[in-house]
Amino acid sequence: MKRVLITGAAGFLGSHLCDRFLKEGYFVIGMDNLITGDLKNIEHLFKEKNFEFYHHDVSKFVFVPGQLDYILHFASPASPIDYLKIPIQTLKVGSLGTHNLLGLARVKNARILVASTSEVYGDPLVHPQHEDYWGHVNPIGPRGVYDEAKRFQEAITMAYHTFHGVETRIVRIFNTYGPRMRLNDGRVLPAFIGQALRGEDLTIFGDGSQTRSFCYVDDLVEGIYRLLLSDYHLPVNIGNPDEITIRDFAEEIIRLTGTNQKVVNHPLPQDDPKQRQPDITRAREVLGWEPGIDRSEGLRRTYEYFRGLSPEELRNSAHRFA
Template sequence: MKRVLITGAAGFLGSHLCDRFIKEGFYVIGMDNLITGDLKNIEHLFKQENFEFYHHDVTKFVHVPGKLDYILHFASPASPIDYLKIPIQTLKVGALGTHNLLGLAKEKDARILIASTSEVYGDPLVHPQSEDYYGNVSTIGPRGVYDEAKRFMESITMAYHRFHGLDTRIVRIFNTYGPRMRLNDGRVIPAFIGQALRGEDLTIFGDGLQTRSFCYVDDQVEGIYRLLMSKEHLPVNIGNPDEITIKDFAEEIIKLTGTGQKVVYKPLPQDDPMQRQPDISKAKEVLDWEPKVEREEGMRITYEYFKSLSSEELYKKEHKDFSMHNKK
């Protein structure tokens, strides 16, 4: 049985990857320090004989007994609320955490896939964004802690590939959505749906003409799996090129939820990208992959998930105490 280590396993995307690899017959070792992850996302896996969980911070030395065939590094805060609250930890997991896991992959002779992001393109001057675009990123802005952590991840991964001959993969993930997203993590889909379910007005930052492209989680996981099993070691965009303005998307949410909320506007945060759309030509060519789930279908499933949450979950604020992590 092939063995895979998945970091960030209790997070939104990490938990879906655990499900996929269990389904594919792998022995899955999940690892998470639970700063932003939640055990409820993977509690259904604890009864599985081919799943185990390590509560561990990958910025510390990582040891996993036995062989490892694959490592997927998905441990990182991924929402603006999180990485603005824990900026140093965000940088550390991108730098020290990635270094530790590359070292583990070298020790175990394992293939490693690291989760990069469309944020490496910053506020892009090229549209849509292809893998050969180097980006327009502010290193000293508030979002730089996340953007530069991911850019460093790519750099050190390629250094290990070239210098040590390590078998590496790099996925650049564009906006992904689906069940198990945190309701109050600040990202646009859970924010809009949460506001609609609570009867609040929908908040748009800026004029709403900025664009995003949303990929359903099942499509994202399929792309990641195909990339891991491919021979491509250079970065590959995985996302949905179906672009929409935030203003139009807010109207879609109001129609989906059947609520009559207004849209209210607030100032745009610093360095928030105005356009986000992946060029997936490489994924189509190299992986024979493209998204299959239409936004209407994916959003219906996601809305049903959020509707199923308890009133306590719907109205609670983020309660995680980040104070200790900010001091490290």
């Protein structure tokens, strides 16, 4: 039985990856320091004989006994609310954490896949964004702690690949959504749905003309799984190229939830990307992958998940959007 270590296992994406690898017959070792992760996301796995959990910060030395075939490094705050609140930890998990896990991969002769992000492109001057574009990033702006942590992560990953011969994979993840997102993580989709469920007006930053492209989590996990098992070591965009403006997206949420909220405008945060759309040509050609779940179906599934939250959870999330 192959063994895989998944960091950030109690987070949104990490928990779905744990599910997938268990389903595929792997022994899964989950690791998370629970700064932004939640054990509720993986509590259904504690009864599985092929699952172990380590409460650990990967920015510190990482030890895993026994054989290790694969490492998926998904430990990192991923929301502006989080990484603006804990900027040093965000930089450390992308640098020290990645260094520790690359060293572990080298010792164990394991293949490692690191989770990068569309944020390496910054506020892009090229549209849609393809993997050969180097980006337009402000390294000292408020988002720089996340953007540059991920850019460094890619650089050290490639250095371990070229200098030490470590088997590495790099996925650049575009906006992803689905069940187990934190309603209060500040990203646009849970923010809008949370506001609709609480009967609040929907908050748009700027005039709402900025665009995003939303990929359902099951599609993303499939792309990551294919990339890990591929022979391709350069970065690959995984996301849904179906682009929509934030204003139009707010109207979609209002129709989905059947509420009658207004849309209100707040000032646009510094360095907020104006456009975000992946060019997935490389994923199609190398992995034979493209998203299969359209936004209407993905939003329906996600809304049903959020509707199942308790009234207390809805109330506790409200202040994060103020």
